[in-house]
Amino acid sequence: MKPLASLIPLEEAKALVDRHVRPVERTEKVPLQSLLSRVLAEDIVSRIDVPPYDRSAMDGYAVRAVDTFQAGKFEPIELDCIGVVNAGDIPRMEIERGECAQISTGAMIPQGTDAVVMVENTERSGKKIQVYRSVPPGSNLSKRGEDIREGAVVLRKGELLTPSKVGVLAALGLAEVEVFVMPTVHVIPTGNEVSEVGRELRKGQVYDINSHTLASILRESGCVPVPHPVVEDTREVLASILAETQGGDMIVLSGGSSAGERDVLEQVVSSMGKVIFHGVQIKPGKPTIFGVIGSTPIFGMPGYPTACLTNGYVFLLPAARKMARLPPKRDIVGSFPLARKYAATLGRHQFLTVRVENGEAHPVFKESGAITSIAHADGWIEVPPNVDIVEKGTMVEVHFF
C-alpha cells in the first residue's frame, strides 16, 4: 500500500499516449452497404466517365443551338418535335435543322443536338414547339465525363466515408472497396469485488460498470471492443490474460481501484513490457497506468466509474480514433454560465461532470465513486490546475458526451 510516487501533467500524458499508438495497417474488402464510417485503404480511381453519356440537365427540348439564335421573348421560333427521349431511353432519332425532341432530365441527348431549351421557355401545340429563348451550344446539358473522367482519382486513401462519400462510391458503381479494419480492443474488467452484470450480487461486491462505458466509447470511436469476464487482479491471472490478448490492437483493464491492485498491474506490465506512466495530475483519474507490451498499448484505468469515464474520453477516445484512422473528434462544445460556485483542487487538471438545464451548467459531480455523478451528466467542463475557485455565473465550455 503506497501512494503514487510522481504524477505527470495532463498534456504530457496525452502526448505519451499519442506517441505509442499507431494507426491500424490491416485492410479488408467491405460491401457498399456497410461502408458508412469506415476509412478508405485505397485511392478510388473511376472506372467510368461520369456522366457516362451526354445527358440533359433539364426537362425541355433537345435542339440544334443554331436553330434558336433568332428566338426572343416576343419572337419565338418554331421547331418540329419528332420524338420523345425519356431518362433511360436510347434515342434512335437523328435531329435535323428545324427539328427537336422532347427530353427529360437525365436522358441521353439525341444525335444532331447540342443544347437543351428548358420547357419553361417553350410553348407547345401538337408537334409544333415555339421556342422563346436562344441558347448557346452546350446549354442545359452535361457532357460525358464532364464531372469525372475515367481514370481520375476521386477519393483518397485515408478518407472517412461519410454519407456523401458513400454516395460517391455508388456513383462510380463500386459494390465493394478496401478499407482499414476496425481495431480490436480487449476490455478486461478486474477487481475482486467486481461482479458481472446479470448475476446476483454477493456481499461485498459491486457490478462491473467500467467495461461497459469503455466498450461504448470504443464502439463510438471506430473500434471493436472485445468483452472479457471479470478477472482477479493477481500477478498470475493478469500476466496470463495480457499474454492471451496480445493479438489485439490495444488492451484496456477497467478496474483496480486500490493502490495494491494498481501496483500488481504495474509490476506485470513492467515485467512483460514497459510502463510509460503511472499517475497523472488530473482529478478524477489520477491513478491511470499506460504502458506497452511489444507494440500493444495497454491502459490500466482507475476503478471509480467517473474517473474511468472521463479517462475514457480524455485518453482512450483519442487513442482509439487514431488507431482506427478517424480524424480527431470534433468536440461539441457549448458555453454556459456555471449555476453555482465550484471549489477546485489546486495543482490538478479537473474534469467536472455537469448537466445543462435552463441554459446553465449545473455541476453534478459528487465524488468519483458515485454513479449519480454520471447518471445525470450531459458532459463535462475542465478546470485548469492553477484555478482555485470557479465563481457562479462564470462562462464555462461544456464538452458534450
Place this chain on the structure above:
Amino acid sequence: MKPLASLIPLEEAKALVDRHVRPVERTEKVPLQSLLSRVLAEDIVSRIDVPPYDRSAMDGYAVRAVDTFQAGKFEPIELDCIGVVNAGDIPRMEIERGECAQISTGAMIPQGTDAVVMVENTERSGKKIQVYRSVPPGSNLSKRGEDIREGAVVLRKGELLTPSKVGVLAALGLAEVEVFVMPTVHVIPTGNEVSEVGRELRKGQVYDINSHTLASILRESGCVPVPHPVVEDTREVLASILAETQGGDMIVLSGGSSAGERDVLEQVVSSMGKVIFHGVQIKPGKPTIFGVIGSTPIFGMPGYPTACLTNGYVFLLPAARKMARLPPKRDIVGSFPLARKYAATLGRHQFLTVRVENGEAHPVFKESGAITSIAHADGWIEVPPNVDIVEKGTMVEVHFF
C-alpha cells in the same frame, strides 16, 4: 411536362414535415451490450442500494473515529492493526477501541469502525500503526445507498443511452432494458435510367447514388433503412410499392429527377393519401415532395445527388431523429472565411457544399447533378433567399457532414 406551380419557403416546409412525423411507440427488450445510442422506453428504478454496502473510499485503515480525535501532525496516536480487508472480502473481525484494520478502496467496512484514515496519514511498524490525523465519523467511506437508494428512479423514459448512461445501467445490474425500436424506413430508388451498383451500366444509365446516401443518413439518425431494388416510375409500380411498404415507419423515394416522374409520384401519393407539399424555395432541392399515406410519411427526393444529399440533411435527418426519439442533432458548425466570391440565386434559400482547407471555406458546388459537388465537400453553408452575392472573405458557418 410542367414546371412546379408554387414553391413554399424552407421554414414552412420544415414545420410541415415536423407536424406529420410522430415518434415511434413500439418498444423491445435489448441486452446491455447493444444499448449504446438507444432510447429508454421505461423509467429505470434501482433494485439495489448503491453502494450495496458501507465501503472504504480510500486505501488506509478502518478505525473508530473517536480513537483518532487526539491525533495530530506531530503527535500521532497508535492503533493495533488486527487484520486486512481487501475489496471483495467479507470482513469477519470486529474492531474494538484502540484497534484498526488495513482496508483497500472499495472494500467493506468492518464491524465497529466508522471512518477510514488515509494511508498517507499513517506510518506502520509491524502491527503498530501511527495515525497522524484525526478524522470525524464517516470520513473516507461511502454508506450503503448513499449514492442511489433501492427504489429510486435513476434514468427516465426517453433518455438517450450514451456511454455514461450505459454504465449507469450496468451499475444497477440490469442485463437488459426496454427501449424504443429503431424506426424502419423503406428506401426506394426510382428512375428508368437508374441502375443498381454492381451491375454493368447499359447505355443511357447511371448508377443509383441516392438510396445509398439516404440510407447512410438514416443509419446515422437511429433508423433502420430497408433497401429496395430500383423501381420504374410508372403509376402502377409506384402504387404497388407504396402499398407494400405501408408497414414501415417512413418511406423515402430517392429518384425521379424529371418533372414527369415527379408528377407521377404526386398523383400516386394524392390518390392513396395526401400530398403535403411539392416544391420548396431552396437550391438545390426545389422539386421535393412530402406527403402521407395513412400515418406513414413519404418523401419524394429530387434525383440529383447533391440536391438529394442536402435534402437528406435538411428534411430527412430531423424527421428520422424525431421518429427515433433522438434529441435534435447538435450541429457541428465552424466559422471560416469564404475562399472566393459566390453569386447566389435571389429568392431561394441555398445550400452550398464547401471544403475546409487552410482555414478557408472553398465552394465545391458545381451543379446539383455533379458528383464532384459532394466528393470533395466537408459540409455546407446556407445562403438566405435575400442574399445576392457573398463576397470573398465573408465569415460563413460551415455545417459539417
